[in-house]
Amino acid sequence: MSSEIKQILTTDGIPLEVSLRKAERRNKIKAFLLVAPLLLFIIITYVFPIGDMLMRSVDDKMVTEMLPKTFKAMEKWDGKELPDEEVFAAFHSDFIKLVDEKREGKLSTQLNYTKNGFKSIIKKLRRKSKSFEEGNYKEQIMAVHKRWANVEYWQAIKRRAPAYTGQKYLKGIDMFKNENGEIVSVPEDRRIHRVLWLRTLEIAFFVTVFCFLMAYPIAHLLATLPMKYSNLLMICVLLPFWTSLLVRTASWMILLQQQGLVNDFFVGIGLVADDNRPEMMFNKTGSYVAMTQILLPFMVLPLYSVMKTISPSLMRAGKSLGGTPFVAFWKVYFPLTIPGIGAGCLLVFILAIGYYITPALVGGASGTLISNQIAFHMKSTLDWSFASAMGLMLLTGVLAIYWVYNKLVGIDNIKLG
Amino acid sequence: MALPKYTEPHYRIWHYVYLTICAAVFFFLIAPLFVIFPLSFNAEEFLVFSDGMKRLDPDAFSLRWYKDMIYGTKNPWGLATKNSFIIAIFATIGSVILGTVAALGLSSRHMPYKGLIMAVLISPMIVPLIISGVAIFFFMAKAGLAATHLGIILAHIILGTPFVVITVTATLSGFDHSVTRAAASLGSNPVNTFMKITLPLILPGVISGGLFAFVTSFDEVVVVLFLAGLENTTIPIQMWTGLREQLSPTILAVATCLIILSTLILVTAELLRRRSERLRGINR
Numbered sequence: 001m002s003s004e005i006k007q008i009l010t011t012d013g014i015p016l017e018v019s020l021r022k023a024e025r026r027n028k029i030k031a032f033l034l035v036a037p038l039l040l041f042i043i044i045t046y047v048f049p050i051g052d053m054l055m056r057s058v059d060d061k062m063v064t065e066m067l068p069k070t071f072k073a074m075e076k077w078d079g080k081e082l083p084d085e086e087v088f089a090a091f092h093s094d095f096i097k098l099v100d101e102k103r104e105g106k107l108s109t110q111l112n113y114t115k116n117g118f119k120s121i122i123k124k125l126r127r128k129s130k131s132f133e134e135g136n137y138k139e140q141i142m143a144v145h146k147r148w149a150n151v152e153y154w155q156a157i158k159r160r161a162p163a164y165t166g167q168k169y170l171k172g173i174d175m176f177k178n179e180n181g182e183i184v185s186v187p188e189d190r191r192i193h194r195v196l197w198l199r200t201l202e203i204a205f206f207v208t209v210f211c212f213l214m215a216y217p218i219a220h221l222l223a224t225l226p227m228k229y230s231n232l233l234m235i236c237v238l239l240p241f242w243t244s245l246l247v248r249t250a251s252w253m254i255l256l257q258q259q260g261l262v263n264d265f266f267v268g269i270g271l272v273a274d275d276n277r278p279e280m281m282f283n284k285t286g287s288y289v290a291m292t293q294i295l296l297p298f299m300v301l302p303l304y305s306v307m308k309t310i311s312p313s314l315m316r317a318g319k320s321l322g323g324t325p326f327v328a329f330w331k332v333y334f335p336l337t338i339p340g341i342g343a344g345c346l347l348v349f350i351l352a353i354g355y356y357i358t359p360a361l362v363g364g365a366s367g368t369l370i371s372n373q374i375a376f377h378m379k380s381t382l383d384w385s386f387a388s389a390m391g392l393m394l395l396t397g398v399l400a401i402y403w404v405y406n407k408l409v410g411i412d413n414i415k416l417g
Numbered sequence: 418m419a420l421p422k423y424t425e426p427h428y429r430i431w432h433y434v435y436l437t438i439c440a441a442v443f444f445f446l447i448a449p450l451f452v453i454f455p456l457s458f459n460a461e462e463f464l465v466f467s468d469g470m471k472r473l474d475p476d477a478f479s480l481r482w483y484k485d486m487i488y489g490t491k492n493p494w495g496l497a498t499k500n501s502f503i504i505a506i507f508a509t510i511g512s513v514i515l516g517t518v519a520a521l522g523l524s525s526r527h528m529p530y531k532g533l534i535m536a537v538l539i540s541p542m543i544v545p546l547i548i549s550g551v552a553i554f555f556f557m558a559k560a561g562l563a564a565t566h567l568g569i570i571l572a573h574i575i576l577g578t579p580f581v582v583i584t585v586t587a588t589l590s591g592f593d594h595s596v597t598r599a600a601a602s603l604g605s606n607p608v609n610t611f612m613k614i615t616l617p618l619i620l621p622g623v624i625s626g627g628l629f630a631f632v633t634s635f636d637e638v639v640v641v642l643f644l645a646g647l648e649n650t651t652i653p654i655q656m657w658t659g660l661r662e663q664l665s666p667t668i669l670a671v672a673t674c675l676i677i678l679s680t681l682i683l684v685t686a687e688l689l690r691r692r693s694e695r696l697r698g699i700n701r
Contacts (some may be wrong), residue, residue, distance in 0.1 A: 024527065027525065027527035028527045028528070028529055030522075030525070030527070031522040031523075031525035031527045031528040031529075032522065032528065032529065033522070034518050034519060034521050034522025034525075035518075035519045035522035035523060035528065035534060035538075036522075037515055037518065037519070038515040038516065038518065038519035038538060038578060038582075039519070039534060039537065039538065041515060041574070041575075042537060042538060042540070042541070042575065042578070043537070044556075045553065045556050045571060045572075045575055046540070046541060046549070046552060046553065046556075046575050047537065047540075048556070049552035049553060049555045049556040050544075050548070050552045052552070052555050052556070052559075053548075053551060053552055053555065056555070214442045214445070215442075217435060217438050217439050217442065218439050218442045218443060221435075221436075221439045233443060235683070236443045236446050236447040237446060238683050238686075238687070239447065239450065239679065239680065239683055240446055240447065240449075240450065242632060242679040242680075242682050242683045242686070243450060243675070243676055243679040244635075244636045244653065244656075244672075244675045244679065245636055245638070246636070246638065246653055246656040246657060246660065246672075247450075247453065247656075247672040247675050247676060247679075248449065248450070249660065250453070250656070250660055250664070250668060250669070250672055251449040251450060251452050251453050251672075252449060253660065253664060254452050254453070254456060254464050254664075254669075255449060255452055257464070257465075259465045260465065261452065261466070293445060293446065293449060296442075296445075296446055297446075325428060350543070350545070351545075353545065354544075354545020354546060354547055354548070356546065356547050356639055357638055357639065357657070360661075361657075361660050361661065371545065371547040374547050374548075374551065375547060375550075375639075375642075378550075378551060378554070378643065379642075379643075384551075384555075387551060388551065391547065391548040391551050391552075392548075394545060394547075394548060395544060395545070395548050398543070398544065398545060402543070
């Protein structure tokens, strides 16, 4: 049958199907060209740099850059017996240069990560190396300390040689590769990062819970009040939302300080004694209170926009069918708000997990999060590859949360503003 | 929210408990902002309410911190304000142009790989700021743009475009495409159609996206902390340093000005939202 139907042609004599496909392709290209500038911009300035972070995080240049000649000489060394004079001479010349630049302390810190005991022997070597004579460096270096004659320490240096390593990631969860190549945890008293990860999760989780508990009633009120009242109350949500983060943090610093209004109030109602005012800032409490208030609008807005669409007649129907208001709420209203709850919790949790400014100002030592550690390594220790590794671990976590959320609720169910 | 007359007593009680909870939450949200106002007029150097202030003694109040903010010796606020506005304005212009054009493409039903591209474009909004900060810093350092205005402006364009893309695509979702076809059939070229027909209709979305981009840039501190040198200091950086070192009342004076600014932005955004809803025929 179909072969008998004559092909429909356009006025130019081209089959309609071909002409349509052409037009479709042209439209596709047109749409893509509109998106292209921004897409290129974001890819070059943002997506590639994140890839660059990945490169940096596994590319351990710290030690290789400090001891270039040593690693070159070590290429020939099999790593079983003590290395020969060539390696010692190369190490000596690298080391003298480091001492001139006053960077030998960094080297000892870095090598100490790989094997304990480097700190003291490097200090000793620095003192003795000034009086070294030319030639036969192997003997002279070995004479400085018996550990320099121990092959394990040279193996430890060689272990730092490979250009690509996952050791920064291991360090991020307080583990390291020991002499035998096994992956083990660092001693209990030095496990700072695990504590930080757990604290970050804990604070993000509880801030999300607090935000949800506080946002649900007011979102409900805003959605059910008549327009003229709800618009006014909406300002209470939107004004903090539009106000500078630093301004809001500053106001919490004033309120929570020991002579602050919150403490004054507690003293006033006799909850605490005047001379025994509790420390509410520079600890976890500070982080909790300030972050909850700052992130609350991000929970209220999605909840509100979902609740606004729920018809009040549904609750009335539930009640008229014999449910008590609580049953009607729980069986009818609450399930309908789940997309809003999902969106709000996701938003608040992800914002909280990457929070930096507020914890740094009101969190003190016990209220800081993983982001603060990343910033610390970016700005103070300049260990950028470690900062990159931790950043990527955090990013993986955030993306995993998105993925789980997408599986459970579906990302399309998100409603914002 | 008046209760019907037949409401049973325990539900009546519950209703008042619920209203009290709501009032407490609203208080928690808004009250902290109002601590700043009176303290910024404090005549003394301490950040607590002095006895004079509690008695409302006029001598306990003064404008000295506002004077310090404007005329203070070696004060950084003038330069910071100038930088903040320059950076925010250019970042907004950049975000609005790039974002609006991209949103036009994304709203076309012919757009291939829409989901994937959208995910890439809004990723700067989703990725934690500290990670964006590190990544952008690496790029700017390589490109030689660290500690320059241009570098910070580009960084803020990255952070601001997702808001423009989202608000403009949302506005375009209710857009009747037959009007552009009508314009085309009447002989208008695409650029003319965009300027005369499309843009005026989506303008509320564009402006509110622009407001988001402006506020993002104006309030941004994490990325700027990595990028800025002494010459590029901004208001948030000065606030940050001030809050870390010594919390002076001058900061509160600045904070008060910022609250006033955010109130203005809020009012503009609200008016625009209502106008946009009216134009799109959403009546409530």
